[in-house]
Amino acid sequence: MKIARVAGTVVSPVSHPFFEGKRLLLCDLVDTDGSTQGYVIAVDVVDAGVGDEVLICDEGSSARQIFALSTGPIRAVIVGIIDEIS
């Protein structure tokens, strides 16, 4: 999984049915030294807030398992809020 920091929210009026009603958060991908490595838009399932450090699972079949789906255009899902990295 990847370490990221929630940088903001994405509001989408029209989307593929899978994303209807889902919360999209724009997350900076962060390395352990704090440097950012690009960003990803992820579906949030843990009620992460802007500024939270989070865990992102960015792989299709795992993501679909989270939503108990056999199909769906989903990869990046926020699966945890990080308390501490040591």
Added chain:
Amino acid sequence: MLLGRVIGTVVATVKAEGLEGVKFLVVQPLDKHRRDHGAAIVAADAVAMAGPGELVYFVASREAAEALPERFVPVDHAIVGLVDQVTLSEDDR
């Protein structure tokens, strides 16, 4: 998924099986501040409502094929939503 801006369309009458009726759009990937970032790509329009200049988000790799009605079509990028608003935290503006 990443942000992108629709900058054109691609018409290909001869194409692989399963791609009939799939609309192809040229998309310029953007960074989180909506500046151009990287080379343009061609994405299938899975919401069938993205027009030129539209801000969208797109998914890549196999999940792109999952966005279309007919599964397992040879597609590696698909637009899965239009974007109304991207709100970044203060320090990111």
